Amino acid sequence: MNLTVIGTGYVGLVTGTCFAEMGHRVTCVDVDEAKIARLRAGEIPIFEPGLESLVLSNVKEGRLHFTTSLPEAMTDSSVYFIAVGTPPGEDGSADLQYVLAVAREIGRHLRDYAVIVDKSTVPVGTADRVRQAVAEELTRRGVEIPFDVVSNPEFLKEGAAVNDFMRPDRIIIGSDSPRALELMRVLYADFSRNHDRILEMGVRDAEMTKYTANAMLATKISFMNEIARLCDRLGVDVEKVRRGIGSDSRIGYSFIYPGCGYGGSCFPKDVKALIHMAAGEGIEPLILQSVHRRNEAQKEVLFEKISDHFGADLSGLTIGVWGLAFKPGTDDMREAPSLVLLEQLLAAGAKVRAYDPEAMAIARRELPAAWFATGRLKLAENQYAALEGADALALVTEWKPFRHPDFSEMKERMKQAVIFDGRNQYDPSYLRTQGFVYHGIGRG
Numbered sequence: 001m002n003l004t005v006i007g008t009g010y011v012g013l014v015t016g017t018c019f020a021e022m023g024h025r026v027t028c029v030d031v032d033e034a035k036i037a038r039l040r041a042g043e044i045p046i047f048e049p050g051l052e053s054l055v056l057s058n059v060k061e062g063r064l065h066f067t068t069s070l071p072e073a074m075t076d077s078s079v080y081f082i083a084v085g086t087p088p089g090e091d092g093s094a095d096l097q098y099v100l101a102v103a104r105e106i107g108r109h110l111r112d113y114a115v116i117v118d119k120s121t122v123p124v125g126t127a128d129r130v131r132q133a134v135a136e137e138l139t140r141r142g143v144e145i146p147f148d149v150v151s152n153p154e155f156l157k158e159g160a161a162v163n164d165f166m167r168p169d170r171i172i173i174g175s176d177s178p179r180a181l182e183l184m185r186v187l188y189a190d191f192s193r194n195h196d197r198i199l200e201m202g203v204r205d206a207e208m209t210k211y212t213a214n215a216m217l218a219t220k221i222s223f224m225n226e227i228a229r230l231c232d233r234l235g236v237d238v239e240k241v242r243r244g245i246g247s248d249s250r251i252g253y254s255f256i257y258p259g260c261g262y263g264g265s266c267f268p269k270d271v272k273a274l275i276h277m278a279a280g281e282g283i284e285p286l287i288l289q290s291v292h293r294r295n296e297a298q299k300e301v302l303f304e305k306i307s308d309h310f311g312a313d314l315s316g317l318t319i320g321v322w323g324l325a326f327k328p329g330t331d332d333m334r335e336a337p338s339l340v341l342l343e344q345l346l347a348a349g350a351k352v353r354a355y356d357p358e359a360m361a362i363a364r365r366e367l368p369a370a371w372f373a374t375g376r377l378k379l380a381e382n383q384y385a386a387l388e389g390a391d392a393l394a395l396v397t398e399w400k401p402f403r404h405p406d407f408s409e410m411k412e413r414m415k416q417a418v419i420f421d422g423r424n425q426y427d428p429s430y431l432r433t434q435g436f437v438y439h440g441i442g443r444g
């Protein structure tokens with residue numbers, strides 16, 4: 001099949017590449033000229049394990065193309081995936097301007113029947129608005145071309161995106177059109193060969209499923225973070241509690257790791273968008289509001305622990321920070337807990353030396369210039385250099401190389417052997433035998 005993917009970010013690039021890998025001819029479109037130029041030059045704009053080799057081999061085989069021109073990509077496609085961003089607006093609602101702009105552009109250039117697929121995360125009712133935007137453009141052109149709009153939300157995780165796309169838990173297809181459903185079934189059959197992963201439902205059901213999944217996962221995390229705060233006060237180790245409850249198959253082990261808050265481009269924005277949707281329907285979203293508020297508070301927990309230990313004024317102190325990305329396996333720093341910690345440390349007068357295995361280039365480019373200007377924030381060349389003369393280490397992102405560091409080297413480099421472990425990576429009693437003062441999240 002000939003496919004067009006509009007929006008070549010995390011979702012668009014992974015979607016386009018994985019379909020190309022299955023033998024389809026895919027054109028990925030983006031308005032960001034620099035991004036398309038890099039992709040055409042064989043450079044992958046994001047760090048995503050396994051993606052680079054797949055992109056390069058599919059480009060080489062002539063199945064994957066990149067362009068900034070949607071009309072150019074629209075010569076013979078039967079499916080258009082919309083995978084542009086849906087960032088939060090001022091009031092927390094999902095900003096649909098990019099999705100609707102794409103819908104209008106499709107309407108301006110559509111020639112034959114096609115399925116238009118909402119892959120972006122969009123509020124219930126968006127497919128209707130996309131349909132209307134396309135229809136208006138067709139009317140303006142004075143043509144009648146049949147088309148269907150399908151909701152096919154994406155569930156990939158950054159850092160595991162290729163694997164999640166290739167081996168999905170489920171493929172949600174929301175459609176009221178048998179013709180569109182048939183096409184989508186054929187398209188996704190390769191990802192659903194041994195176990196039937198395809199779940200068909202109404203368009204609105206599919207749109208709601210995506211928000212509900214993200215909000216449920218965010219709720220599990222915020223719930224555990226709240227329990228961790230209580231464990232700190234009660235002298236209980238939340239890691240024991242986590243294992244204790246995870247072993248109940250009704251609860252399960254996943255997404256109950258306490259930490260210094262969830263980040264990324266999706267959980268924070270999707271919880272906010274769902275709050276906005278509920279409020280719009282006259283429902284007070286009590287649980288969702290608490291999930292969001294707990295997370296905002298949790299992003300401050302490392303700073304609270306640091307100032308409980310050293311006092312509110314941190315001038316004269318140096319804090320080494322391990323991890324800037326919002327989670328391991330990605331260089332994405334959107335809504336990362338590290339941003340809150342850096343801001344608070346610098347405001348309290350501390351010097352910060354930070355290191356991340358993958359996010360250094362983005363950090364150098366996107367962190368406020370004022371943070372670097374005074375020399376108080378420096379990016380270190382490796383994890384140990386970040387600890388040179390440090391009074392404490394704050395671990396924010398649980399990258400693998402941070403799990404079993406050389407504790408002797410750390411102690412040699414640090415002025416004071418104090419660790420604030422924002423992801424409960426270490427065994428507190430082992431670290432204490434190594435001569436460290438240890439503070440985890442909810443470790444009693």
Ligand SMILES: NC(=O)C1=CN([C@@H]2O[C@H](COP(=O)(O)OP(=O)(O)OC[C@H]3O[C@@H](n4cnc5c(N)ncnc54)[C@H](O)[C@@H]3O)[C@@H](O)[C@H]2O)C=CC1
Nearest residue numbers: 007008009010011030031032084085086098120121154158
């Ligand atoms: N990042 C993730 O892990 C996941 C994201 N999603 C959802 O997928 C959507 C996209 O997210 P990301 O890929 O992370 O966003 P992103 O920000 O990485 O990429 C979006 C791309 O769309 C492009 N774009 C904007 N307007 C355009 C237009 N008119 N024509 C062509 N390209 C245009 C932008 O230049 C950008 O490159 C969002 O709704 C998000 O919530 C869903 C599942 C996972």
Ligand SMILES: O=C(O)[C@H]1O[C@H](OP(=O)(O)OP(=O)(O)OC[C@H]2O[C@@H](n3ccc(=O)[nH]c3=O)[C@H](O)[C@@H]2O)[C@H](O)[C@@H](O)[C@@H]1O
Nearest residue numbers: 154155156157158221255256257259262263264266326327
């Ligand atoms: O809609 C999306 O964009 C995606 O959002 C999340 O994926 P992602 O944000 O890439 O990463 P996650 O692995 O879910 O982690 C999100 C945040 O939660 C935190 N987290 C995760 C799990 C946990 O137990 N505890 C915890 O604090 C992570 O550190 C990270 O900051 C979902 O897991 C995906 O299914 C979804 O497609």
